[in-house]
Amino acid sequence: MIKRLLAGAVGAGVLGGLGFLxxxxxxxxxxxxxxxxxxxxxxxxxxxxxxxxxxxxxxxxxxxxxxxxxxxxxxxxxxxxxxxxxxxxxxxxxxxxxxxxxxxxxxxxxxxxxxxxxxxxxxxxxxxxxxxxxxxxxxxxxxxxxxxxxxxxxxxxxxxxxxxxxxxxxxxxxxxxFTPGVYKPDPSHDALWNRGAYLAEGNAHCGACHTPRNLMGAEKKGSMYDGAVVDAWIAPPLNDKNPTPTTWTEDELYQYLRFGVAPLHGPAGGPMSPIPHRFLSQVPEYDVHALAHYFADVDHAAERQGHDKAALAHAMEESKKDLIGPNTLDADARLYQGACGACHYNAAPMPVLGRPELALNNALWLDEPTNLYQVMLHGLTAEEGQSGIAMPSFYNALSDTDMARIAAYLRRTRTTLPPWTDLEKKAADIRKTVKTIPVNSSH
Structure with a gap:
């Protein structure tokens, strides 16, 4: 009996191996x-x-x-x-x-x-x-x-x-x-949505960066667009798990994908920057609208944007406190003002395009300060982010301690989330990923 079982197992293994080959x-x-x-x-x-x-x-x-x-x-x-x-x-x-x-x-x-x-x-x-x-x-x-x-x-x-x-x-x-197969339109959605889904899930392969992967390097299908780490940056969630206090509406998404900057959420940086500037700025507007239309549905923008007005008003109020109010007595606030405040200050009712309101930016609301540190260290050239507007690199101007203080200050005054931990160590770790000191580095 045992021999027959062993023989059967060997035979099944051989057949399975031949089938796999x-x-x-x-x-x-x-x-x-x-x-x-x-x-x-x-x-x-x-x-x-x-x-x-x-x-x-x-x-x-x-x-x-x-x-x-x-x-x-x-x-x-x-x-x-x-x-x-x-x-x-x-x-x-x-x-x-x-x-x-x-x-x-x-x-x-x-x-x-x-x-x-x-x-x-x-x-x-x-x-x-x-x-x-x-x-x-x-x-x-x-x-x-x-x-x-x-x-x-x-x-x-x-x-x-x-x-x-x-x-x-x-x-x-x-x-x-892997499941091969051409995209099949979803009849429950309109043509614009299906065009956006076809591009996002197919040729534009958005999930390749914005979906986390398992230990075998495959995208986690149950976590589609939940965000992931790519090239030492965080590709943020594209669904309703995106933590920013104002919603990524269809118009915000379109502006970001077409021009590299969204009025409320700020500019594209890091590995994302070439996508709008080098590529999507060169394709038919209809296709960019389709991507924005699709992702606005993925993040349930229509149902979520009711709280945006209050979140925007709160962000403007916090920005004002850096110049008038208790924040001026905070040593970390003064460091922030000296390094960042002149370019990031906003007043009601809306942020100025080209003056990103950090209280609304993904970088402060993610689980880690990764993207905030990356932008501090790399800066943004005039070809990145918003066209013609640059941010200097603070690679030489800010120490790891300085970066940690600014990150802690912004997290506690601009968000309602728990403080980040190990900020100095994380600043040092991100600094190590910078392969070349940016040419626009502050001194």
Whole structure:
């Protein structure tokens, strides 16, 4: 009996292994001669440019360290809990890039996370979102990519330890966490909402940064848009868990995504900054409106904004106390006034655009002071945040103790939340993530 059970278990294991190998195996797709630019219409290339902009292709496929690199030539370094990963060259170079790829090969990589050669792609390439793209968008993207300048540049090898470096493990990851399939419109919503959902959940892959991940690096589907840590910044929640006292309304979202600054919530900084300035400012307004419309529904803005008037009035009152009232006797308040107050003071009834009201900003209401510290240390250039308005870096001007005092002061006077803890240590830890002292650093 025991022998039969063991034999059955071995047989089941063998069959399971063979079944997994069958599931994991993909044949190579034949190479082609790089298509001529004249084989694509100007209209299709333009549509593909929009698809590439809405998918932020250049953001992750252009090297930024070591002096930077040519656009779309890859070698962008992505730090993951498992090791560094370097992005692929997606220019039409036939050897180093995708010039020898057919449209079918590109479609397979986006829909199933498998390269032309039949190799499983690492999900740092968010094919779990791109799988939702339509055939038309993929065809247009192919036309755009194949008409970019070819760059003969190799990327650095990934730094994943064995056995994670074996790509067959990616097939196992897919078996657990990946469901391929084109986006299906929700008939209970209008066309604008469905366009926004298609972009957010598909090509724009918003959840890749704003959804927390499990220990295997997969997005937690039950925590969609709950916020996550990305590149030592916090990508805040995009749903009704966003803690700011005034609601991210559809108009606030549109202004932020289109122009890089929301009247009440302030400017886009850190890894988010290129999204409005470099990409979404270059696409049809309808699509940006669609994203704003979708996320306003995700965060239940219509039901939540009833308290906004009172929250805004309270924020204006607290800002005034820094100049008139008990806050002027607080040593931490004086430090804040000397370093920050001149640019962040507001008076009723509304914050001045370009003078962010910190009492309404995500950075003060998150569970950690991460984003507040990052902005203090990096500052914002005139190309980031609100166009033409800069904030200097205080990397040299403020010590970790100074930053901790300002953070504690703002948390206790601008929010109704418990104080942050270990502020000096966290300031020192965030300072270590700054790889290059910003050129606009205060002295």
């Amino acid at each position: 069958y599931y994991a195996w993909y044949p190579p797709i034949a190479t082609i001669e790089p298509p001529k630019a004249s084989s694509f219409s100007a209209e299709q290339i333009e549509r593909g440019r929009i698809v590439a902009a809405e998918g932020y292709c250049a953001e992750c496929h252009t090297r930024t360290d070591n002096g930077g690199g040519p656009e779309l030539a890859g070698d962008y370094k992505m730090e993951t809990p498992f090791g560094a990963i370097y992005s692929s060259n997606i220019t039409p170079d036939p050897e180093m890039g995708i010039g020898a790829w057919s449209e079918e090969a590109l479609r397979r990589s986006l829909r199933y996370g498998v390269s032309r050669q039949g190799v499983h792609l690492i999900p740092a390439f968010p094919y779990d979102h791109f799988t939702k793209m339509t055939d038309q968008d993929i065809s247009d993207l192919y036309a755009f990519l194949m008409t970019r300048p070819a760059v003969h540049m190799a990327r650095r090898p990934n730094e994943l330890p064995f056995p994670l470096s074996l790509r067959i493990f990616q097939a196992g990851w897919k078996l657990m966490f």
